[in-house]
Amino acid sequence: MADPDLPPAKDAPAPATEPAPTDTGAAVPVVAERGATPPPTGVLGILVRHQAIVVPILAVVLAFAIGAILIRAQGFNPTYAYEVLFTHSFATESGLLATMQKTTPLILVGLAVAIPLKVGLFNIGGQGQLMAGGIGAAWASYALRDLPAALIVVVAVVVAVLLGAMWASIAALLKTTRGVHEVISTIMLNSIAVGLIDWLVNGGPLSDKGQPFPTSHAVPEGARLLPFLKLIPWGLPVALLLSVVVAWMLKRTTLGFELQTVGRNKFAAGYAGIGTTKATLVAMALSGGLAGLAGAFELLQIEPYRYQNGIAGSLGFDGITIALLARGNPLGTIPAAVLVGAMRAGAPTLQFQLGIRPEVVDVLLAITLLMVSLPVIAKLIFRRHATKQTQLAGSWGA
Amino acid sequence: MQWVQHNKIWAGAAALILIGAYAFYFVNSNIAVSMFSYAWFLAVPLVLGAMVGVMGERSGVVNIGIEGQMLVGAFAGFFAAAATQSVVIGVIAGALSGIAMGAFLAFSTVVGQLDQIIAGVVINIVATGITSFYFESGKTIPRGLPNFDVPLLSDIPLIGPVFFSDGPIALFALIIAFTLHFMLFKTRWGLRTRAVGEYPSAADTAGINVVALRLFNVTVAGTLAGLAGTYLSMEATSTFERNMSSGRGFLALAILIFGAWRPLRALAAALFFGFMQSLASQLQASDVVNIPQQFINLLPYVLTLVVLAAAAGRVRAPGAVGQPFVKGD
Numbered sequence: 059m060a061d062p063d064l065p066p067a068k069d070a071p072a073p074a075t076e077p078a079p080t081d082t083g084a085a086v087p088v089v090a091e092r093g094a095t096p097p098p099t100g101v102l103g104i105l106v107r108h109q110a111i112v113v114p115i116l117a118v119v120l121a122f123a124i125g126a127i128l129i130r131a132q133g134f135n136p137t138y139a140y141e142v143l144f145t146h147s148f149a150t151e152s153g154l155l156a157t158m159q160k161t162t163p164l165i166l167v168g169l170a171v172a173i174p175l176k177v178g179l180f181n182i183g184g185q186g187q188l189m190a191g192g193i194g195a196a197w198a199s200y201a202l203r204d205l206p207a208a209l210i211v212v213v214a215v216v217v218a219v220l221l222g223a224m225w226a227s228i229a230a231l232l233k234t235t236r237g238v239h240e241v242i243s244t245i246m247l248n249s250i251a252v253g254l255i256d257w258l259v260n261g262g263p264l265s266d267k268g269q270p271f272p273t274s275h276a277v278p279e280g281a282r283l284l285p286f287l288k289l290i291p292w293g294l295p296v297a298l299l300l301s302v303v304v305a306w307m308l309k310r311t312t313l314g315f316e317l318q319t320v321g322r323n324k325f326a327a328g329y330a331g332i333g334t335t336k337a338t339l340v341a342m343a344l345s346g347g348l349a350g351l352a353g354a355f356e357l358l359q360i361e362p363y364r365y366q367n368g369i370a371g372s373l374g375f376d377g378i379t380i381a382l383l384a385r386g387n388p389l390g391t392i393p394a395a396v397l398v399g400a401m402r403a404g405a406p407t408l409q410f411q412l413g414i415r416p417e418v419v420d421v422l423l424a425i426t427l428l429m430v431s432l433p434v435i436a437k438l439i440f441r442r443h444a445t446k447q448t449q450l451a452g453s454w455g456a
Numbered sequence: 457m458q459w460v461q462h463n464k465i466w467a468g469a470a471a472l473i474l475i476g477a478y479a480f481y482f483v484n485s486n487i488a489v490s491m492f493s494y495a496w497f498l499a500v501p502l503v504l505g506a507m508v509g510v511m512g513e514r515s516g517v518v519n520i521g522i523e524g525q526m527l528v529g530a531f532a533g534f535f536a537a538a539a540t541q542s543v544v545i546g547v548i549a550g551a552l553s554g555i556a557m558g559a560f561l562a563f564s565t566v567v568g569q570l571d572q573i574i575a576g577v578v579i580n581i582v583a584t585g586i587t588s589f590y591f592e593s594g595k596t597i598p599r600g601l602p603n604f605d606v607p608l609l610s611d612i613p614l615i616g617p618v619f620f621s622d623g624p625i626a627l628f629a630l631i632i633a634f635t636l637h638f639m640l641f642k643t644r645w646g647l648r649t650r651a652v653g654e655y656p657s658a659a660d661t662a663g664i665n666v667v668a669l670r671l672f673n674v675t676v677a678g679t680l681a682g683l684a685g686t687y688l689s690m691e692a693t694s695t696f697e698r699n700m701s702s703g704r705g706f707l708a709l710a711i712l713i714f715g716a717w718r719p720l721r722a723l724a725a726a727l728f729f730g731f732m733q734s735l736a737s738q739l740q741a742s743d744v745v746n747i748p749q750q751f752i753n754l755l756p757y758v759l760t761l762v763v764l765a766a767a768a769g770r771v772r773a774p775g776a777v778g779q780p781f782v783k784g785d
Contacts, residue, residue: 128589180573232761237768241520241573242760245706249757257750375581382574417589424578424585431574432564450573 106440110390113436114383117429118397124429125422134414146407147400153407155285159360161399162293163188163352167377168384168391169304170226170345170352174240175386176308177341178321180450183229183244184349185374186251190225191218191350193255193274195357196365197264200275207280214281215354222350223343225251230342234335240342248374252367259365266364274365283359293355298392300348305388317341349374372420376402379427398423470724481614491734492618496626497692499730501526501701503629504684505708506715506722507636508558511677513717514640515670516653516776517565520576522681523705524583525557529685531587534696538595543690546597547625550686551679557583558678562671569780580705588698600694601625623691625683630723632680637719649673653774656781666781681705703757710760716771725763732759 105112126136146153167184174181198217202210229247232238258264260272283292308314320327320337328334352373357365376398383397384390401423405416460467481488505522512519519525532553537546561579564570606620606627619630640646648669651659656666684704689696711729715722736752739745 180577182577232765236765238761238764241577242706242709242764245703246710246757246760249703250754253750253754253757257748260750262748372584375584378577378581415589417585417591420585421589424582427581428578431570431578433568433570450571 102440109436109440110385110387114385114390114394114430117383118426120429121422121426124425125418128421129414129418132414134412139408139412139414139418142411143404143408144400147404151289153403155289155291156403157396157400158294159285159291159399160402161395162291162297162355162359163373164376164380164395164399164402165297165301165391166348166352166355167374168380168395169301169388170349171377171381172384172386172388172391173304173308173317173345173348174341175381175450176321177317177337178324178450179233179240179338179341181226181229181244181342181345182241182378183226183247183374184345184352184377185370185372186244186248187222187225187346187349188353188356188374189248189251189255189370190346191222191353192357192370193258193264193353193365194218194221194350195354196274196277199277199281199358200264203278207278210278210281211283211358214277214358215351218350218354218357219347220350222353223347226342226346226349227339230339233342234338255365256367259367264365272367273362277358277363281358282363283355285359291355291359293359296351296355297395300351301388301391304348308388313340349377371402376423379423379430382427383430385430466721478614485614487738489614489617491738492614492731493622494737495727495730495734496618496622497730498733499726500622500626500629500692501684501687501704502708502711502726502729503633503723504625504680504687505705506711506726507629507632507719508677508681508684509709509712510636510640510717510719510722511649511673511680512561513712513774513777514653515649515673516656516774516779516781517561517670517674518572518576518778519561519674519677520573520709521557521561521579521583521705522576522684522708523701523703524576524580525554525561525678525681526685526688526701526705527580527583527587527699528557529554529682530689530696530700531591531685532682533686534597534689535590535592535595537597537690541598543598543601546690547601547683547686550690551682554678554680554682554685555675556678557681558675561678562674565780566667566670566674569782572778572780584699591696591698595696597690597694601691623687625687625691628683629687633719633723640719650774652781653776656776656779660781660783667783670781684708707756707760710764713771713773714763714767716767717774729756729759732756 122140126140129136129139147157148154167188170184170187171181195214195218198214199210202213205213225247226244229238229240229243232243233240256272259266259274261267264274266273266275285291306314308318316327316332317337317340319330319332320334324334327337353370356369356373357363360369380391380394380398383394401419405419408414408418409416477488477492505526508522508525509519529550533546533550536549537543540546557579561572561575564575565572601623603621603623605616610616610620612620620627640649648659648664651662652664652666652669660666685701688700688704707729708726711722711725715725733752733755736747736755740747740749740752
């Protein structure tokens with residue numbers, strides 16, 4: 059399968075074809091180094107050509123090795139811990155369901171980070187957009203509680219997508235009209251979402267005052283998305299389908315071409331008549347919509363079917379890990395999300411069976427992110443054949 | 457005096473604010489002192505955080521990881537103090553952890569050419585993961601850092617009790633803002649730093665070691681982030697909570713931009729942030745307005761967006777900020 063990876067992996071030995079990073083005017087000539095090193099052959103050649111896959115796998119392996127040292131330092135047997143973690147997540151019925159339930163929103167938030175990455179935007183607001191979607195679905199499903207269940211689900215999902223898209227669009231508009239960098243604005247919007255929703259469900263208009271703890275009203279019985287055949291959460295096929303659709307959109311449609319062109323060189327895109335503004339708005343709205351959808355599934359298919367503070371966990375931030383692990387490839391978000399989902403689903407078991415704190419998963423994921431983002435690893439193995447990393451910071455001062 | 461002529465608007469604004477503050481002080485000295493003290497109390501970590509940003513961005517390195525660096529500083533300071541039962545060791549540990557975090561950002565971006573924004577986000581996520589994994593509840597430190605009166609200065613009405621009767625880190629924040637301003641605009645180090653941040657290849661041609669200067673600045677700036685965290689866990693409170701930096705690192709970035717990458721303007725901007733929050737709390741506490749507590753807590757985040765939207769276009773970032781420097785490129 060050809061991968062629409064950010065830097066064209068197939069052209070790795072010829073950095074001359076590498077598009078210039080989105081630098082702001084300061085002339086950084088891309089010196090052609092064609093012929094400087096012949097493309098490697100043999101095993102190394104295969105590895106170099108597939109480094110979009112090799113590097114993340116290596117990063118995960120390294121992260122688990124470092125994690126093993128940390129677990130050992132806490133006085134536990136790391137191999138046994140990993141065995142317990144993954145046995146639960148994949149080989150027990152409840153664990154597998156939990157894994158799939160976690161994977162659903164993770165694929166979507168992974169896409170929500172991956173799409174803007176193509177445009178050179180870093181959406182850290184997946185968390186807030188997911189929360190906006192979740193609370194939207196909670197509100198819609200309760201407001202329409204007397205309608206037929208199927209209609210409730212559809213409307214709740216649509217409201218969630220729109221709210222998520224709206225929340226992301228605030229950041230996009232601030233960027234396009236006022237030049238506010240999306241990293242700061244999306245982080246602020248995350249915090250604002252937390253506070254607003256806390257108010258809404260904690261004494262505000264959406265709170266269920268019959269409950270002893272702050273919560274929204276429950277989703278009506280019929281509208282709860284119980285697992286299909288008691289095995290597969292409804293959201294999972296939707297998320298899988300969407301990641302294929304996004305991959306197709308980016309690779310095969312005009313819109314996708316425009317987005318990628320802007321991401322590679324916005325000045326060239328501008329000369330070609332492709333607007334940065336449009337690309338920014340579209341990419342952020344799409345990604346917000348996907349994160350909002352994740353929020354809807356989080357609410358509609360997982361107990362307690364209510365919006366409570368903290369149900370979003372750190373899904374939005376896991377989306378960053380997933381997108382970088384997938385190297386921005388929409389299809390790559392699927393295995394990455396399965397891995398993260400399994401770890402999240404198995405974390406409570408580690409606590410029950412071994413007494414290891416579930417936060418160990420946070421550490422493992424953080425180290426994974428660290429390993430996959432450090433270009434050093436790829437450079438050590440591939441030397442000058444390593445593909446270049448994503449360049450985002452160039453837009454900071456712009 | 458030359459400064460006043462060159463900065464008429466700023467001098468005028470500063471004078472007006474000072475007059476306003478003292479007018480308030482003479483109307484009701486108790487409320488004025490408590491409000492301004494609370495404003496400064498809230499502003500201290502923002503000032504330190506903004507100085508981290510100044511040192512990094514003036515030399516061309518974006519630091520999105522201030523938040524994580526602060527969190528690790530708060531964590532390391534508190535737990536080192538709890539383990540040794542020594543506050544001094546706590547502060548040192550907080551500062552050293554900041555150096556380590558600064559060094560990570562410096563080496564991964566300047567030497568390793570990792571994208572600066574990704575590096576910062578990685579720092580934040582790693583900091584959250586590590587501090588929540590090693591977090592232990594129930595630990596206590598012998599005491600928080602004590603407040604003390606600076607001789608003479610603390611006797612000035614209003615300014616004395618607000619700025620010169622606080623703990624050591626708060627005082628340090630005030631000093632470092634002025635020191636950094638002086639260093640940045642009046643010393644050789646400052647000129648070189650600004651040159652490296654504006655046009656690294658020109659600075660390189662002039663014989664400045666761009667890589668070394670960036671490494672030094674970003675690493676040393678980490679100390680300030682570590683101290684900002686230590687302030688949170690050992691001076692403002694005497695406890696560590698998960699995610700206790702709660703977005704202050706990002707507020708500091710906004711303040712840095714609002715302050716046009718200048719230390720003293722950033723100090724003023726941080727005070728403005730602190731004052732708005734303090735004002736909102738005061739209004740709510742005195743039942744003047746009835747706003748839900750959540751909205752008061754949201755104020756700094758909303759303010760950040762408003763301030764950034766207003767400041768953008770009026771201020772200019774250092775020319776080379778965010779761009780890796782490759783010698784001979």
